[in-house]
Amino acid sequence: MASDESVSWGNHKIEWSNDLLLHMEQEDGDHREMFVLMNRIFSAAQIGADMVTQAVADLCLFTREHFLREQHGMERAGYPDREAHRYDHEYLIFQLDVLIDRLMLSGPECVAEELVDLLKRWLCDHILTYDQAFAAYLHERGQKVA
Numbered sequence: 001m002a003s004d005e006s007v008s009w010g011n012h013k014i015e016w017s018n019d020l021l022l023h024m025e026q027e028d029g030d031h032r033e034m035f036v037l038m039n040r041i042f043s044a045a046q047i048g049a050d051m052v053t054q055a056v057a058d059l060c061l062f063t064r065e066h067f068l069r070e071q072h073g074m075e076r077a078g079y080p081d082r083e084a085h086r087y088d089h090e091y092l093i094f095q096l097d098v099l100i101d102r103l104m105l106s107g108p109e110c111v112a113e114e115l116v117d118l119l120k121r122w123l124c125d126h127i128l129t130y131d132q133a134f135a136a137y138l139h140e141r142g143q144k145v146a
């Protein structure tokens with residue numbers, strides 16, 4: 001463990017890619033913001049454990065709000081796969097809550113790798129599968145999420 005309490009996470013940074021664009025203004029804006037908040041966790045790791053905890057809490061709060069916005073959009077659109085999509089949101093939040101509890105108990109250095117893996121799943125896998133499927137449904141019908 002580092003003696004100055006900083007956490008050594010290497011050069012973790014998850015880069016935004018335009019492959020993740022859904023061509024929906026609110027959605028894409030939220031997803032980009034999630035990248036910003038996630039990368040802030042890595043910067044906070046250079047400063048100290050308290051900063052990491054705060055940065056994770058910020059990302060978690062924003063992500064919950066984003067998921068609710070998306071779920072309302074799916075309801076309004078009558079999207080048929082909305083239950084499975086909502087379930088994936090809830091599963092991701094559950095996993096994050098477990099990691100946050102462990103982070104509080106053991107410190108960021110114990111959960112760093114798992115946190116990185118989980119965030120990559122959030123920000124890439126989920127967007128490229130569930131969110132893209134919802135976007136495709138809307139685009140096919142010429143609908144927009146208000």
Ligand SMILES: [Fe+2]
Pocket residue numbers: 070085089126130131
């Ligand atoms: Fe989603």
Ligand SMILES: [Fe+2]
Pocket residue numbers: 027031066070127131
């Ligand atoms: Fe999303």
